[in-house]
Amino acid sequence: MLGDYTATLTLIALTAIFAYSFYAVLMAGQLSLGQAGLASLAGFSATVVMPDSPVVGLSPLVVGIPVGMLVGACVAFLLGLPVMRLRGVFLAIATLGFAEMVRIVLINAEWTGGAQGTSVPKLVTPGIAWGCLLLVAYWFWRLGGSRFGRGLAAIREDELAARAMGVHIRRYRMAAFVTSGAIAGMYGVLLAYFSRFITPDDFGFAAAVDGLVTAVVGGSLLFLGPLLGSGFLTSVPEIQRALGVEAGWIRPFLSALLLLVVILFLPGGLSSLIPRWRTPRLDPSIPAPELPALPPPGTSVLTLKGLGKAYGGLHAVRSVDLELGSGEILGLIGPNGAGKTTLVNLISGLSVPTSGTGTVLGIPLGPDGQGHRFARAGVSRTFQHSKLFDRLTVLENALVGAHVVTRPTLLRRLLWLPSARRDEQRALAQAGAQLARVGLADRAGVNAGALSYGDRRRLEIARALAAHPTLLILDEPAAGMNHVEAQELSTLIRTLAEDGITVLLIEHNVRMVLETCTRIVVLSFGEVIAAGDPATIAKDPVVIEAYLGSDGPADSRV
Amino acid sequence: MQQVLNGIFAGSIYALFAIGFTLVFGVLDRLNLAHAAVFTTSAYVGIELVADLGLSIWLAIPAVLVTGAVLGLVIERVAFRPLKGRHDAHFAGLISSIAVGGMFLALLQARYGPDTRRFPADAFPSTDFELGGVRITLLQLVILGVSLGLMLGLAYLVNRTRLGRGMRAVAENPHAAAVLGVNVDRVTATTFAISSALGAVAGVLLAFYVNSAQMTMGFNIELKGLAVIIVGGMGSLKGAMIGGIALGLAEVFAVQYVGSSWRDVVAFGLLFGILLLRPQGLFGARQVREV
Numbered sequence: 001m002l003g004d005y006t007a008t009l010t011l012i013a014l015t016a017i018f019a020y021s022f023y024a025v026l027m028a029g030q031l032s033l034g035q036a037g038l039a040s041l042a043g044f045s046a047t048v049v050m051p052d053s054p055v056v057g058l059s060p061l062v063v064g065i066p067v068g069m070l071v072g073a074c075v076a077f078l079l080g081l082p083v084m085r086l087r088g089v090f091l092a093i094a095t096l097g098f099a100e101m102v103r104i105v106l107i108n109a110e111w112t113g114g115a116q117g118t119s120v121p122k123l124v125t126p127g128i129a130w131g132c133l134l135l136v137a138y139w140f141w142r143l144g145g146s147r148f149g150r151g152l153a154a155i156r157e158d159e160l161a162a163r164a165m166g167v168h169i170r171r172y173r174m175a176a177f178v179t180s181g182a183i184a185g186m187y188g189v190l191l192a193y194f195s196r197f198i199t200p201d202d203f204g205f206a207a208a209v210d211g212l213v214t215a216v217v218g219g220s221l222l223f224l225g226p227l228l229g230s231g232f233l234t235s236v237p238e239i240q241r242a243l244g245v246e247a248g249w250i251r252p253f254l255s256a257l258l259l260l261v262v263i264l265f266l267p268g269g270l271s272s273l274i275p276r277w278r279t280p281r282l283d284p285s286i287p288a289p290e291l292p293a294l295p296p297p298g299t300s301v302l303t304l305k306g307l308g309k310a311y312g313g314l315h316a317v318r319s320v321d322l323e324l325g326s327g328e329i330l331g332l333i334g335p336n337g338a339g340k341t342t343l344v345n346l347i348s349g350l351s352v353p354t355s356g357t358g359t360v361l362g363i364p365l366g367p368d369g370q371g372h373r374f375a376r377a378g379v380s381r382t383f384q385h386s387k388l389f390d391r392l393t394v395l396e397n398a399l400v401g402a403h404v405v406t407r408p409t410l411l412r413r414l415l416w417l418p419s420a421r422r423d424e425q426r427a428l429a430q431a432g433a434q435l436a437r438v439g440l441a442d443r444a445g446v447n448a449g450a451l452s453y454g455d456r457r458r459l460e461i462a463r464a465l466a467a468h469p470t471l472l473i474l475d476e477p478a479a480g481m482n483h484v485e486a487q488e489l490s491t492l493i494r495t496l497a498e499d500g501i502t503v504l505l506i507e508h509n510v511r512m513v514l515e516t517c518t519r520i521v522v523l524s525f526g527e528v529i530a531a532g533d534p535a536t537i538a539k540d541p542v543v544i545e546a547y548l549g550s551d552g553p554a555d556s557r558v
Numbered sequence: 559m560q561q562v563l564n565g566i567f568a569g570s571i572y573a574l575f576a577i578g579f580t581l582v583f584g585v586l587d588r589l590n591l592a593h594a595a596v597f598t599t600s601a602y603v604g605i606e607l608v609a610d611l612g613l614s615i616w617l618a619i620p621a622v623l624v625t626g627a628v629l630g631l632v633i634e635r636v637a638f639r640p641l642k643g644r645h646d647a648h649f650a651g652l653i654s655s656i657a658v659g660g661m662f663l664a665l666l667q668a669r670y671g672p673d674t675r676r677f678p679a680d681a682f683p684s685t686d687f688e689l690g691g692v693r694i695t696l697l698q699l700v701i702l703g704v705s706l707g708l709m710l711g712l713a714y715l716v717n718r719t720r721l722g723r724g725m726r727a728v729a730e731n732p733h734a735a736a737v738l739g740v741n742v743d744r745v746t747a748t749t750f751a752i753s754s755a756l757g758a759v760a761g762v763l764l765a766f767y768v769n770s771a772q773m774t775m776g777f778n779i780e781l782k783g784l785a786v787i788i789v790g791g792m793g794s795l796k797g798a799m800i801g802g803i804a805l806g807l808a809e810v811f812a813v814q815y816v817g818s819s820w821r822d823v824v825a826f827g828l829l830f831g832i833l834l835l836r837p838q839g840l841f842g843a844r845q846v847r848e849v
Contacts, residue, residue, distance in 0.1 A: 094830060097829040104819075391645070
């Protein structure tokens with residue numbers, strides 16, 4: 001009885017493995033269609049290197065599969081060097097172009113047997129196929145709760161925010177791409193030695209689309225997704241056959257219809273039907289970890305000399321000089337379009353100045369300044385328009401924030417080393433403590449996308465605090481808050497400063513800035529027009545003229 | 559010279575297909591992968607109209623244009639509108655359009671069977687012209703004329719009419735457009751209808767050109783269409799037109815100088831090079847990301 005289904009079972013495993021190679025990049029928000037080309041190269045390489053007889057009593061596949069994975073990974077790396085800077089459909093089409101070129105080159109090559117392809121022995125049994133699948137699934141299972149996995153999810157949800165939290169975007173994206181290549185390579189070898197035949201046309205556009213469809217139908221939010229997708233899509237034609245549905249047009253029509261239904265009515269794919277029973281949870285008994293002390297009050301945190309940023313002819317920021325010492329709360333105010341956010345982007349390394357110099361925590365601002373280096377040095381920020389990782393829970397958002405103060409755990413998680421678990425719990429405690437600080441501890445398990453506006457702003461702050469920052473930059477944290485909430489926020493900011501955190505506060509709520517800050521800098525049309533303590537600023541006629549309008553009272557909200 | 563002309567004829571079909579493709583991307587930021595299925599469908603419908611109903615090709619072209627527009631409305635309604643406002647609309651749109659395309663092809667197979675279909679022998683006037691040693695058939699002129707005419711018509715529509723203004727407004731910012739009183743749903747549906755109508759005419763013209771229609775003809779043109787819209791710049795109508803004709807020419811010369819088995823490398827080599835050197839394409843505008 002089972003005998004009739006061995007081919008189907010093997011096919012489910014192979015399709016799932018191929019879908020995992022798409023999942024590997026989808027989970028980082030990348031859409032790549034080049035996996036078919038990588039699988040093809042790996043499969044043909046294996047036909048060249050694989051011995052005919054068993055190796056130390058094992059199937060020759062013990063040579064073929066690693067070689068295929070290596071070929072897939074190496075080619076993916078080389079391909080990734082130029083294409084990794086592309087995003088969205090551009091990446092998809094570039095990799096698709098690569099796969100087509102591979103196909104045509106292999107058709108025209110001698111050693112592959114051209115369009116006729118190469119005959120190979122049938123070596124893949126259901127056991128081997130499922131064994132390989134379990135290995136791949138195990139990898140993604142352990143990846144899910146690791147720092148690496150959270151970093152990839154953060155990139156998928158919001159790349160810029162992930163960078164600001166210290167995730168090394170280029171390296172992570174490349175790692176995902178190379179993983180995808182290795183898995184595609186495994187698939188190429190397995191497919192060849194399962195179907196006894198390999199031709200370049202097995203790995204065309206249609207194959208790539210099938211792989212993508214399987215991965216998306218399964219869902220990219222849970223490691224079981226590709227397996228579910230493969231089980232579903234491979235068995236639909238089989239079930240139709242068993243039910244006696246006529247071959248010809250009805251089967252493809254029903255398959256396409258089901259695909260449409262799944263994609264329209266199950267936004268997270270089939271895996272969204274499975275409840276997430278193991279999202280990280282807070283254990284209040286574990287204390288927040290001891291972290292290195294912040295620099296003593298008065299240490300220089302930030303020095304800017306004549307810093308400027310021009311977009312074409314427009315000077316968003318023009319020769320700004322600024323000093324900031326540890327423990328200060330510096331308010332940065334100015335009318336809309338004064339260049340406040342631009343200045344903050346420069347300081348946090350998200351954009352590069354066009355003139356002047358500056359150092360932030362010892363890192364010079366310059367062309368090779370990358371966002372993640374600033375985060376590592378101790379700069380953490382919130383965004384004016386909140387950039388949370390919406391499909392992650394509140395706690396997971398804070399965990400990504402703790403990226404720079406935690407250690408990588410994937411390899412140790414694969415081996416179940418207890419130290420990985422300890423590290424994860426320390427990270428959880430660190431994240432949980434920050435949630436408690438802003439009053440979100442009881443919402444830890446909720447998806448960030450489901451939070452109210454005020455809670456989103458609070459979570460932004462908790463996420464930034466989880467990085468244990470020396471310099472905390474708050475970009476309009478009180479926007480949309482009522483008077484009472486703004487008061488609470490002001491109190492929180494002052495406690496942070498007492499803990500030794502330097503705060504740079506950008507805010508339109510002038511009353512709050514005057515109450516909270518130790519020093520205030522006023523920016524107008526990209527230039528500093530006034531600086532001093534709150535009392536001086538409130539009376540400065542230049543400020544009142546430029547910012548509040550000549551007859552506005554100093555404490556009105558703008 | 560003969561080769562150059564052949565390249566232009568084939569290229570104008572690519573351009574027509576790619577313009578429909580890029581129109582949807584430019585206005586709605588969505589890639590409609592059912593576009594190729596419309597292309598295939600219209601080729602079969604065109605053959606049926608001429609072969610079985612005895613329509614002249616002059617009437618078949620407008621009939622196919624209307625068919626394409628209807629298919630476009632169906633695609634928008636079934637594959638794209640339900641996704642509106644969804645976080646993953648980008649990925650999901652790719653997949654749902656693949657699904658709808660698959661359904662179209664299955665229905666085609668139900669009606670016409672899996673075999674290649676051809677026009678009856680006397681469907682085209684066999685007139686041809688000699689111009690300075692170059693032979694041009696009337697059919698080739700028709701292809702070029704229809705393609706160019708439709709492309710110019712589209713350019714007029716987008717740049718000069720009220721509908722075109724609505725399309726450009728939606729492309730810029732759908733929310734703002736809605737606030738300003740543009741009926742975004744209607745503009746979206748119309749964009750799909752126009753896009754698919756162009757893809758459909760491209761399909762029937764290619765069927766005229768090679769005198770056959772097969773189930774797999776869509777895959778090939780879909781890949782080429784993607785290459786063309788990247789090379790020309792995503793969303794750029796001018797880029798798709800020039801890119802399509804350039805691809806037609808490049809293929810002709812590749813066959814002549816490198817060999818026919820390498821023909822398709824040209825498109826993808828070009829595509830790859832452009833993506834690396836100038837990701838926004840030859841005529842695309844660079845997009846700046848804002849915090």
